[in-house]
Amino acid sequence: MATSPKPLSSSAVPWEESNDIPRFGTRYRPLSFAIAGEAHRVGVAIEELATGYRSNPSHYHFLEEEHVYVLDGAMTLRLGEAALPMKAGDYVCFPAGQRVGHHFVNDGDAPCSFVIIGERNPNEVVVYPDSNKVLVRSLGRRAIFDMAAIRGYWDGEDTGLSAQALPPAVGAAPAPAGPPKPPVAADAIEWDIEGTGPRFGGRSKHLTHAAVGPNYHVGVLIESPAPGMRLAPKHYHMLEEEHALILDGEVTLLLGDERIALNPGDYVLFPAGQKVGHSFLNSGSGPCSYLMIGERNPADVCVYADSNKVQVRALNSRDDIFDMAAVRRYFDGEDTGD
DSSP: OOOOOOOEEGGGSOOEEOOOOTTBOOEEEEHHHHHHTTOOSEEEEEEEEOTTOBSSSOBEESSOOEEEEEEESEEEEEETTEEEEEETTEEEEEOTTOOSOEEEEOOSSSOEEEEEEEEOOTTOEEEETTTTEEEEGGGOTTOEEETTSOOOTTTTSOOSSOGGGSOOOOOOOOOOSSOOOOOEEGGGSOOEEEEEOSSBEEEEEEHHHHHHOSOOSEEEEEEEEOTTOBSSOSBEESSOOEEEEEEESOEEEEETTEEEEEOTTEEEEEOTTOOOOEEEEEOSSSOOEEEEEEEOOTTOEEEETTTTEEEEGGGOSSOOEEETTOOOOTTTTSOOOO
């Protein structure tokens, strides 16, 4: 059986400084990189923003979705022209293509720590509205251009026409479609009941759905199995990457045939296609909770290892879970002429 990455304590991941610019910068623990190096599709990190600092220049992404969940302290989200306070337990999602700049400012008297989650797309385009710049990542990390330096499609080409005869340069980008999505407080989101036992049961809150509705790339939930229970059977995904960060309580990770005790601050990554079933058990006598972070792929295949079942999500049907022992051959049932 293939091995799966083991959990790690977030406190064991060394802090890294993002930069040495006087007004900007955080320190961060790159959790996903610590487990999988460059072989991860969604990055999860814990960042700490010191008092008096901004996280980074205001920006927005065209292809990558970003998420932030505040762990401790407070800070202000600058979302376009708005200044929105965020405190421990608050969550915000920045959808890909939301053309409103965002960054964080700690104007309080104590550090603020938060979980930051972001997709990784080598073709990303990032706009910095305050300085009117654009980053085109496919051209390299330093491919940042002045958006005021507009050129026409035929500028500089040997067209045989005079400059006055060439078509004009393309105008400004269209305005944002609709208002940006503000933060939500986890305490204000109602729990969904996920069964009542005896082995499976508990509750969950879907932060991303509450913040932006049904259209998102990565889902972030708070899950809380009841004592002695789990929310899901052991399973693995063929196309979706999953991550979990323990928030509180006593949690045991069931990973293949292993049972691994987890503590608050522990983190684990489940790569897509890693054929080792996993599930989380509330192994204490009181409540527990953890952030569950997962990609969303409409063509995902999910295998339930203990019961030998497979879910084929592309069928988009309630009847999409099959017995893996009911194997058919390619021409079974076909009119082959035999």
